[in-house]
Structures are given as C-alpha cells and as structure tokens.
Amino acid sequence: PPETRAAARPRSGPAPVTDVAKLCICDLLVAQCDVNCCCDPDCSAADFSLFTTCSVPVVTGDNRLCSQKAAMYSLDVEANPPERIFKLIDQVNPNVFCIHATNYKQALSFSSPQMPTSENFDQLLKEFGSAAFSAEPDSWDMNTDAQNPSDANETYRYEYGVPIHTVDAFLRLPSPVVSSWCSDANPAGFLVNQATKCTRPVSVRKCGNIQAVSMLFYINSGILAVPKSSQMVNITVQSVVVQSLNGMRTLLNGSDVLRLPMILDELCINIVLGVSYHITYTDMGEIIEAAAAFVLGAINKEALSIQQSFEISFTQVNTKPVPLSGNPGYVVGLPVRAGFRPQGYPFPVEILFNTNKYGQLTILQSTSSQDCLAAQGARTPVLFGYNMVSGCKLRTTAAMKCQPLTQTLLDLLKGQTFPEYVASFGNSRAQDVLDWVPITHLQTSEQRIYNTFQSSCQIPISLEIEVKWTKYGSLVNPQARIVNVTATITTTTLKQLPSGRERTIPITSSVVFTDISSPAEPGYKAWPTINVKLPFDFFFPFV
C-alpha cells in the first residue's frame, strides 16, 4: 500500500544553513530577543538601542577558503539611540595555501548521518551499535575469542554483588520496581543483604494457578555453588510459620513437607506471605548451603492482593553472624556495641559480647507507671547518636535500709550486666582488643559540701553516660569513631525520714553523644622539589 511505502522512504534531516546572513548562534530564545545578540532576527531597533556590545561580531564560513562571505555586526554607540550596523562583506584570505576551489562535496562541511530505515538498519546497527565505532569490527571479535580460553582455566567464584546463579536463571528476590507490584526479575546479589516488600495480585479462584504464591516457586531451582558450574545446592525448607487470617502466627514442627496452595472452606490456604533466605558461603566465594524460612497465610474471597516480604542474608561458614553497627564508622541509629573482658585474664585477648545486638549497652527504660521498683528491669538499647534521657520515681519509706536500697538503685541504673568495653568502630572484631574503649566510671556527689564523717548513706540517683566520638578518616567520607565513654554516677544523701512518712526521689539516667572531632586539616601534596646534586667526583682533578 502506498502509505507504508511513503513511510519507508527515509526522511532526511533539516538542510544545513549556509547563508552567513541568516546564521545566528546567539539566537537561543525562540520568538524573543536575546540580549546582546546583534544577529537575532527577533530584535527590533528599540531592542538594539539597549545593547552594550555584540556578543557575535562576525559570522563567517570556513576561513580556509580564499574568499568567502562574512556578516559583520557591530553597534554604533555614537548615534543616539545606538543602532546596529550589519555589513555583508567578502573576506579574502591572504594565505597562499587557501582553498581556491574544491571538487569534493563533503570536504568543508560535516556529513549528514544516514537516516535509519528498515533496509539499512541492520547495517547501521552493525557499524554503530557498539560502544566504539571501529573501521574493522571483525578484529574486535577475534580478540575476545582469544581471551576466552584463558578464562576457562580460571576457577569461578562469587564476588560481592554478582547475581546468584540457579540452574535456569538467577535466584529471584521479588521486589517492587516502579509501583508497589512485585516484579520477579530482581536477582539476589551475593553478600548483599536485602529485605523487600511488594504487593502481589491474588484471587481465591486462581488459588492453585498463581505460581508466585506457592512454596515450590521459591525452592524448586537449585543454586549453583559457583557461577558456570554444574554443582548444585538445593534450597532446604528451614521453618514454616503459618499466619491465620487474624494475624496470629504459629510455628509448625515437621517443616519438611511442602505445602502447596489449596482451597479449604472458601479460603485459599498455604499462600506464601514471606520468604527469608539464609545462604551459607565459604571464604572462597562458594555457596554451600541455602535455606528458606516461609510464612504461609490464607486469603478469603474478598482479597484482591497480598503483601509479600522477602529477605536474604548471608553467613560465612563456621562463623556466627555478628551484627555490625556500621562499617567501619558507627551509623546513627544502630546500637552501640559493648562487651566484657573475659574472666581471669589480666590483659584481654578477646572481648566477649552479647550477639543480641540490642542487649549490649542499655539504659533504664521509662515505663508508664514511673515506679522504679515496679519497672521489672525494662531496658532500652543505647543507639549511636541518639541522646536519651529516661527515669523513674522512687518511693522511699523510713523502713528502707540504706545498703539494699543503694544496691537496688545501682542495678536499676546500670542493669544486670553493665559492659566494660565499648567498640570504637561499628565493625570492631572481638579479637582486636585495641579497638575497644574501656568505660570509665566516675562518681560524684550532689552535695557540694562533703562531710567525710557522713553517717548518712549515699544513694545513687542518676547515671549519665557520656560518649565522646570523633570523625575519623577522609574528609569526603568521615567515619564515626567512639573515643571515650564515661559513666558518671551521682549520689545524694538519703535523709532519714520520720517513720510512716514517704518520699519520692526522681531517678534519671541519660546518654549524651558529644562530637569531639577536631576541625579537618586538608593535606596537600608537597610541591615537587628539584633535587639537583652534582656527581661525587664532578671536580675530579681538583677535589
């Protein structure tokens, strides 16, 4: 049909402008006058009178030609009002090697690129489709073929960020792409711990047909132990948690059974609501184990979509995962890591710490009842960079004895296990003892006047932890490093009460983070020095 043929005829680009009188490179605004652009056709004489100079004084063609036309623009500032002068002259090039004539059309102008059509598309793609245009594309292919045999001898291994290969494609971690709908094309990267949540359209009618809500979809393809090998690691089912319609979760024992979606009492059960992959790897970059923990749920007739959450975490074999609070500097909001010196060692070789990352350095947590003794030891972890204050009220009666009260308050303020060392970096290892900062304990008294013969007892009423940190490392990427931790206990005198009376003492504990970084000094590379030294025997006959 003639319409398609007309469409197939290549459209050429706009014709190049070669008339110097019509060429204006400072005319950028369409239908508006550009300031100080004397060649702009949109400017009127009134606009020209406001200009100060001409930004483009001369427009010429190629100045290697012996004679060419030139358009000269200038402003006559003597006249009142100033007006623009336009002259079209013939410029003569005095050089004896100027081009007098040329019989080669494309010599003096850029060639127009070919417009792609259905006929020449393949040839244009072959010529221009790669990152560099080469006159001999075949020679590039030969080079890559030559490199491949040497690669084959190399053993493959996974590196950080490389997608985890399975038998047919990649290990999928469905994630939201543009909208919140799940896309199954997101591969999981090696050593990239990810957690994603996305929405999946479901319906009870298509219960058994939707692949992505069935357990089989997530464990059927085995993971390759190393890329491009045939060694497979099967994904085992680590645990199955069943979530009922009202949100209650139950852990099932005997989790070897594969539960596929099926319809039961107008509900579709065994729908995958969450998958958590745990991959174990060796330090050679090989995957040796893979396990998946599932959360299965049920949907009713009204449900149109469900939210699925996916997680993947990597653990090195024969190690216990230690939660880091930063790598290397502390990240604001992550718990401060703290630990103890092992018993019996005068010099610590390793710091012991609780692997529960929220149980390391803690302070008293305020409760709604505000009663210290009823607090039941509720504690909250100290998060880096977050100054916190908490407290409670202590009701004392005359019957309370000093020493037990002191001990109770100390336990309340410091907790059962108050650590001795704090990690200076977020990723400090237990065996690097010098990376751990000891906690300094101070004790101050509220009363200024210190009577050494005090018979009354001193009870601690506040604990203040001051964490001094500094910025460490390069100017463009400073890392937070804890330098000093001081725990100050403030005591006050407990006055004896007449019997039967009660008193309320406020107890506070606080954490303060102070930045003590010194201002950064930029370091400059030393100027190179000229090292001129004459040879040792330069003045040989005389010296």
Place this chain on the structure above:
Amino acid sequence: NSHQLSSVPLQILFYVNGIYYIFYFLATLAMIVYKSEVFSYPDDFLAPDLALLFIMAILEVPRLHLAFCFLRGSKGNLSEEEAPLGLSLVITVGSVILSVYFLVWQTYVLKADVILNALLLFTYGLESVLKVVAIAAFV
C-alpha cells in the same frame, strides 16, 4: 637558416621548462601530502590525483627528450627532424590537459596550485607556439 634562428629561444625555453617542471612536480607532490594531512582526503580521491601527477611526470621525460633531440641535431635529413618536434607537440597536448586537470578538477585546488599550474600552462603555451613556428619553417 630560419631553423637555426628559432632554435635559440626554443632551447632556452626547453631548459627553463625542464627545471621548472622538476620544481612543479616536487611542489605539487608536497602539497598533496599537506592536503592529505590537513583536510579530509579519502583514499578514492587521493589515488587519482597522485596517479595523474606521476603520469604527467612520465610524459614530461619523452616530451623534453624529443624536443632536445631536435635541437642537438641528429643524423638524418631535415625531413626526419620534424617528426620528434611533432611528437613532442602531441605529448604537450596531453601535458596541457593534465595541467588543466590540476588547475580545475583536482580535489582541493589551493591558491598555490593555481599559481603553479598557470605558470606551467603559460610555459606550455609559449613552447607550443614556438614549436608550431619551427615546424612551419620546414613545411
């Protein structure tokens, strides 16, 4: 003898032509090399220009040799001495056409090209006139 009288300016002209042609050849060759570096000079335009320049040089050698043959004199009678001059004239026509090519139809004609070729054409023209006069003296 008229043939002896017209040979002196012709002889001078042939010497000048020979020397000038050597200069012309070297200059044109140098300029073609310069053009191929400075301008965009693809191979299928460069090849004909170089080929024609060398053809012109090859033609020039017999042309001048035949002309000198006439002047130095040779054994044989006068009627045979027209032949080399006539042949030289014919070759001159070819050289003129090639010179016009370099003046007008070359890929890049620089001002220096124009000057060189104009001078060459002027020399050829003067030479041809004198040759025709010399031949006419025999006929």
